[in-house]
Amino acid sequence: MKKEELKELLKDMSLKEKIGQMLQLMGVFFLEDADSVLTGPWQSLGIEEEDIRTAGSILGTYGADTLMKIQKAYMEKQPHHIPMLFMMDVIHGMKTIFPAPLGLGAAFDPELAERCAAVAAKEASVSGLHVVFSPMADLVRDARWGRVMESTGEDPYLNGRYAQAQVKGFQGEDMGQPYKVCSCIKHFAAYGGAEAGRDYNTVELSEHTLRDFYLPAYKAGIDAKAGMVMTSFNTVNGIPASTNRWLMRDILREEMGFDGVLISDFSAIMETIAHGYSADEKDAAKKALEAGVDIDMMTGVYAGNLCKLVEEGEVEEAQIDECVLRILELKNRLGLFENPYKDADPKKEKTVVLCEEHRRLAREAAAKSFVLLKNEGILPLDATKKIAFIGPYTNNKEIISSWAVTGNVSDCVTMEEAAREVLDTVHTTYHAGSPMLENEYELIGFGGILAHDVSEAEQQKMLAEAVAAAKEADIVIMPLGEHYQQSGEASSRAMIDVPEVQMRLLREVAKVNENIVVVLFSGRPLDIRELSRTAKAVLEVWFPGTEGGHAIMDVLTGKVNPSGKLSMSFPYCVGQIPVHYDAYSTGRPDLEGKKEKFRSKYQDIPNEPLYPFGYGLSYTTYEISPVSLSSEVLTDEGLVEASVKIKNTGKAAGTEVVQLYIQDITASVVRPVKELKGFQKVELAPGEEKSVTFVIEEPMLRFLRADGTVGSEEGKFHLWIGCDSMTENMAELQYSCKRK
């Protein structure tokens, strides 16, 4: 349809019908047997039959047959036969599940993420979906927060590259094209800053920090033309995001130029009452409309109050028209007025979804997401050795994360299944060794309290069998980690430990066998001081997705040389949080090796994380030359090339992530001690050497100043090029601005 036709349609719609477009319900309201997932607080909604008849979109239901039935039935009743939008949380894959985003970020490979998003879009679109609530572009610094799992990490630049790539993967150049869907950037804004890492908690940031660190990744996604943005649950400057005009109109719409659809998070408009910002639903409706929120997700706040507000002259119908036109425009960008079913195709759904090609990509992506944290010469595995697999993740299929709501764990390949394909059965044994969690650990899942009781006698039996197997083995592989429901939404943890019942297993095994390789499953950085001391090797595999088992065995056997780099720092312990590499110096920086009292440091732990951002080992070693600059002076009209030579000094081919960091030594506001400004993945055969060059230009030096302007300032800069954020391989650059 042309824009004029959309405007004509809008003119012809009744007020009630327009407001219907601003209501989003779960699919269960339309088909009892619909395959739906409840992802937010279920409220008594006060939804009426007419609301259902005119609702503009649904979430949480998928399946070509189901959605085609819903669409057909709905459009027959809809007064202008306007098609519905179908939306779903396809966070890191639809049925073929890719690594959880924190892991995908560790691949330092936005192009890979784009490919994964394109596959997710294809599987989602043939399943009848039009919009995916992804990527989450929230910056994260607090591993207590369960949703760090859904982020690509602690760095604004890396997150921005990934947000841009994923939007492109989901939407392509035109979301109306086959196998493309609308991408939704979330959660706007700064949801990852929740105080104390407690989900839905207050976010207390200076505007400077909000703009300098938290907003850039959303902006990157919006610049990539994301069709939708979702509000966050938290307050910003004391006002809930979903009713925050400054955030949504001044920043999102005006400054960032976002002209797509703004949807609230699940019941977030209603929750502004609980925040103490809206007096009641009517007040919430008014404030959210004034903030420019177009769709009310899963409450009756808009449906039950906007009509009255217009009739009472509290809001203008024109405000509603503005929202509804954006919703109609999105439906139009997707081509739904011409074809309301878009790519829904039950036959293709059977052949496209989880096809071998998609599984291969999932296996590749998983292997690239793994981070080798420690390796005292025990990996890659010597397959001639006797190997015991001991740990609750040995044969556990729950490896796709708590946000892979459309995925099936039954499709997953476990470590044991993969190991049996490559290791001989004579010399290899498999034991869970312990339950995943202590009996007393209460986990509340989507459907209520997750039972996981294992009797003491059974636990003793599991332990005894495991220890006996460990005694017989040359090497013990221990797949340990968080329960998948210990991370994700509403899964904050004050203690970020590997479950104690598993640590007991590790200690008992270590008493009889010191050759331990821990394969760590987690949705967050964990406190792994003891584990890391005890094991000879530690491979972080996050929640690796459908092909997790195969990918892990590819890496353990050396078929794939690990190349992942931490996208989020592993704190020394939970007391160190928030810890992030791009911190400010402070006036009393701790001086390494100096025992001075009056310094910014702890008495009982180091300042440095256990494993820093950008860190990850390989089965080979690399040498990087000192940084060489094409010039020691950069001007605003020129560029400087910063280069290193990197050599593979080991025996295995590998891929290294060469990272570029800068520091503005003195500026009108303090600048981080390091800021990631670029990275390049370099493949090297044993003995091979390559030159890696980064082009340094003035825009890279820009930052947000105290007066709100963004610009660069003359002076001295440090440029680091290395293999992680602790690199000391540095050159000094002088920036002088010719343009006065």
Ligand code: GLC
């Ligand atoms: C949830 C999440 C959001 C998700 C939405 C719809 O509460 O916060 O990320 O997209 O509801 O399921």
